[in-house]
Amino acid sequence: MGSENIVKVVNVSKKFISKRALNGISLTLDKGKVLGILGPNGSGKTTLIKILAGLTKATTGEVSIADVGIGVESKSIVSYMPDRNYFYKWMKVKDAIELFKDFYRDFDESKCLNLLSKMNIPMEEKITSLSKGMHEKLNIALVLSRKAKLFILDEPLGGVDPVAREEILDIIISSLDEESSMIITTHLVRDMERLFDEVMYLREGEIFLKGNAEELRAAHGRTIEDIYREIFGV
Incomplete structure (x- = not known):
């Protein structure tokens, strides 16, 4: 039987050519918990979660997700929502769903369709014509419809109006379960803080x-x- 730690980070540093983005970060996150990583732009939040998502390598230190080192296997159990768009311009909502189905074996299409219908997002709509709030809801629905061990949401409320924020928070809350963990980076702390079990302030x-x-x-x-x-x- 493995540990209850979904995330384990030991003394991780990340150095780019001109600057050190992370300096000796250590943390653990247990199953079923939500961690808020808080800090202004440039504090190292995105660098840290990109390391956890397997998109960039730590310069020094050790990282594991559900007792697995970072690599192909860890990527398959992490569902990551970056703070920028990754869809092609020609895509409709239904194409984004097909993309996730092709990419991720753990994608639960019926859960996603259910979420999208609750949010009144039409399948035939072109993604480029969605409002910022609708776009964010689509991203959230896709990312949370995987059966991952760790969900990582990078600034999930960025640029979204207050009504959409509430809907997105409701989706996040309804998707939490005891078998997986979640990391959320944000500078919109007031809106998000009721979600957090653990908090880390990065400076x-x-x-x-x-x-x-x-x-x-x-x-x-x-x-x-x-x-x-x-x-x-x-």
Whole structure:
């Protein structure tokens, strides 16, 4: 029997030619938990999750997902939603579904269709003609319709209006289960903080503060967002 850790990161650093993006990051995330990685742009959030998703390699340190080192096998159990678009311009919504079906053996088409119908996203609509909010909902529905061990959402509410934000949060909450974990990066802390079991504040590639969300609120006597504002001076 494996450990309850879905994510294990030990002393990970990432150096690019001109700068160090991550410096000695260590964290674990248990099955069934949601981790919020919080920090402004340039804090190292995207670099860290790209390492977890197998899209870039750590310079030093060790990373495993469900006891598997980063590679082909780990990629098959991670469902990653980047903060930018990855569809071809000619695609309709139904083509995006076909793409995911071809790409991922664990894709649950009926779950995805159910989510899209709840959100009133038509199959025949061209993706390029969807509003920003609709586009984000489509991305979320696709990514959360896999039977992955780890879901990674990079800025899932970026540029979305408040009504769409609520719908997206509802989808995320309804998709959580005890067999998988989720990592969400965001700077929209107020909207997202009710999702988080664990929180990690990243500043300039280093962990400034991390811990259980409830315990941090109790210890600091304030919300996760207020702690964020204090750390980053916003």
